[in-house]
Structures are given as structure tokens and as C-alpha cells.
Amino acid sequence: MTVRHILALLESHAEGDEERLLSIALSIAATEARAGHADDAAALKQAVQRVRDARRGPPVPAASPIPLARPRGELQSIVESSYPKTKLSGMVLAPATADKLARVVRQQEARATLREHGQTPATHLLLIGPPGTGKTMTAAALAAELRLPLFTIKLESVFSRYMGETASKLRLVFDQVAAVRGVYLLDEFDAVGARRGDPNDVGEMRRILNSVLSFMEESNSTDSIVVAATNHVEILDHALARRFDEVVEYGLPSADEGVAILKARLGKFKLAAKAIKGLREELGGLSQGEIVRATDSAVREAILDGRLEIAADHLAKMLRDRRAFRERFHPAT
Structure with a gap:
């Protein structure tokens, strides 16, 4: 067993992460087995199994976040x-x-x-x-x-x-x-x-x-x-x-993926299905991040205007602006 194993065991004990402690014990058992210490490895595995058999309820990490x-x-x-x-x-x-x-x-x-x-x-x-x-x-x-x-x-x-x-x-x-x-x-x-x-x-x-x-x-x-x-x-x-x-x-999103990103980002704000269909061409060639930023810009304008509907022409303009920005700094070769 290495110093790193010991430190990891102490850390898991301090955090109350019993499942991690048992996993480290099994890792040590595997190391012992590879070193030819079959009896020690078997004893460790049996000890871990006894702890798991005696323990009731789900593992600690599954019950609450660390x-x-x-x-x-x-x-x-x-x-x-x-x-x-x-x-x-x-x-x-x-x-x-x-x-x-x-x-x-x-x-x-x-x-x-x-x-x-x-x-x-x-x-x-x-x-x-x-x-x-x-x-x-x-x-x-x-x-x-x-x-x-x-x-x-x-x-x-x-x-x-x-x-x-x-x-x-x-x-x-x-x-x-x-x-x-x-x-x-x-x-x-x-x-x-x-x-x-x-x-x-x-x-x-x-x-x-x-x-x-x-x-x-x-x-x-x-x-x-x-x-x-x-x-x-x-x-x-x-x-x-x-x-x-x-x-x-990772690559640029397909037309369907671009529409899905746009819809997810709109949240409670509405955009007519016909308008979304008309935006498919504007979405082409934009990354996920660019679609998100353009959509967020349109949503902010709607909030300030007191609207729950997104203006399709404004969103289209935001998408075109993102494309122009991309082409300015990353011109096609």
C-alpha cells in the first residue's frame, strides 16, 4: 500500500465517504493480487464485502452530494x-x-x-x-x-x-x-x-x-x-x-439541433412555429454558444419591452450579427 493510498483513505474517512473508502480498499486488494499476494487480496475483498453486507440503506454518496x-x-x-x-x-x-x-x-x-x-x-x-x-x-x-x-x-x-x-x-x-x-x-x-x-x-x-x-x-x-x-x-x-x-x-449543430437549442433557451418566451421554421437557415453554421448568445439577446429585449413573445425579425438579426462577428474574426479560407 502506497502513501497515496493511505492519504486517500484518510481523506475519505474525514469526509465520511464510506463508499469511496471501500473502493480504495478494493483498489489496494487489486494491487496486492497483481503483486502475487493472493491471500492478502482475498482477505481485503472479504472485509469489504462484510462491511457492505452489514450496512443498511444506500451508499452515502448516493444519498446526498459531497x-x-x-x-x-x-x-x-x-x-x-x-x-x-x-x-x-x-x-x-x-x-x-x-x-x-x-x-x-x-x-x-x-x-x-x-x-x-x-x-x-x-x-x-x-x-x-x-x-x-x-x-x-x-x-x-x-x-x-x-x-x-x-x-x-x-x-x-x-x-x-x-x-x-x-x-x-x-x-x-x-x-x-x-x-x-x-x-x-x-x-x-x-x-x-x-x-x-x-x-x-x-x-x-x-x-x-x-x-x-x-x-x-x-x-x-x-x-x-x-x-x-x-x-x-x-x-x-x-x-x-x-x-x-x-x-x-464536437461539431457545429445540425439544423434540428440548432432549433432544439433555440427552443430550450427561449424558456417561457414564445415564438411561433412558423417563425422557428423560417429561422432554420439563419441557424446554419453557428455554434451552440453563438445560438445561445443570440437567443439571450432577443430574450433580454423582450423582457425590457414587457413582452412574452419574441420578435422573429429581431432574433433573426441577432443570429445574423453573430455570423458576421464569426466571419470577421474567422474568415473562410
Whole structure:
């Protein structure tokens, strides 16, 4: 049993998370079995089973959410914490994307069962796709589904603020992943690859990359989910990309998906079915985020005008404005 296992056991005991404590015990049993200590492994598994047999009612994590964990010390300057409420059902996702995420949630919810059979749930996800397509929101939705805190690490900010110390700062994050169960979003993950070859790097990027590679290989007794989001998968180091359990690709929404996003965002505000049909063409080529912002703008105008109906021509104009903004900064090539 490693020091990390002991720390994780103490942490779960302090938080009153009995199910996590038992899961860690099963992880230790699996480690002992691989080391050839079959008797010790069997004894541990039997002890866990006795506790579960004696326990009445559902596991503690299923009965109530864990307390909101907040970064302390040096982590406060590089990690933001939140407790999201919007679940995956509140997102408009392509069927293939929804299936992959549902598989991750199912494995995480049954992580104790998987560990009893020497397996672990998917914990490392790579989300790729254009800006505004739902990658960041997915991390939040996973946290809500699993009733876990969301910890967001802005990698580009870490690089900028702690040049020369980035690897050691990320080590603090990695240690928290091993000690505190949650969903960890490594936002702007392409920064790991984008800075390769920088003449002013002085080996900093290589140290960071080696640190991340080392982390990806470490055991994660808390089964925390690490979500890396990038707009530029083509610049990621191949050795890094191979270490993810699931790669989820996001694209611009279809016409039907765009309409669904628009309707969901309108909420109690009304828009005639005929008007929605007329907006389908305006929705084409816009990301989820752009549709949301355009719809929110139309809703705000309706609120200020004291109306519960959305003016279709105004919403169409907002959608056209978003497209013009996109084309100005991202012209077609």
C-alpha cells in the first residue's frame, strides 16, 4: 500500500465517504493480487464485502452530494471550484456524443463494481472541437450528473503567471486529483502543444509535457475525472493524446439541433412555429454558444419591452450579427 493510498483513505474517512473508502480498499486488494499476494487480496475483498453486507440503506454518496471542496493554499491561484447543476439532459448533443458521455457516467456510477473485478472506470477524457460547441459545459454537466465539484484549471493562465514553475504548479493539481474526488477541467489544453518550439521556452514546455505524461500514468484511487478541452487537437503531442480513455468530438449543430437549442433557451418566451421554421437557415453554421448568445439577446429585449413573445425579425438579426462577428474574426479560407 502506497502513501497515496493511505492519504486517500484518510481523506475519505474525514469526509465520511464510506463508499469511496471501500473502493480504495478494493483498489489496494487489486494491487496486492497483481503483486502475487493472493491471500492478502482475498482477505481485503472479504472485509469489504462484510462491511457492505452489514450496512443498511444506500451508499452515502448516493444519498446526498459531497460538500463543495474549495482549493486551498497555492491551489487557490490556479484552480476555480464550482458545483454545477445543469446535467447532460439539459444539453443538446449529437447522438454519438451523448452515447459516449452516458458510458462514462455509467462506469463512474458503478466504479465500486468495476474495481471488484480489477477494472477501473474511464477517468481521462479529451474533448475536441471548435469554440462554443459545448466542451466546457460538458465538464460541468458530468460534475452535476455525478454530484461532484468541478475544478477548472486555466492552463494558459498558469503558463503565463508561473513561467519556470509551471510543472511544479501542475504537480499540486495532480496531487489534488489523487486526494479529492471531482471533475477536473484542463481548459485551453492546446496550450500544452501550442508552446512547443518556442525559442524562449528553455525546456519549460518539455518539463510540463513530461509532468502531464507522468500524471496520466499514475493510478487514480479517487476515480476523479480529468477532462481536457482543446480547439486544436492537431497540435497535441501524440504521446499525450494516446493516454485518454475517451476522445469526444464536437461539431457545429445540425439544423434540428440548432432549433432544439433555440427552443430550450427561449424558456417561457414564445415564438411561433412558423417563425422557428423560417429561422432554420439563419441557424446554419453557428455554434451552440453563438445560438445561445443570440437567443439571450432577443430574450433580454423582450423582457425590457414587457413582452412574452419574441420578435422573429429581431432574433433573426441577432443570429445574423453573430455570423458576421464569426466571419470577421474567422474568415473562410
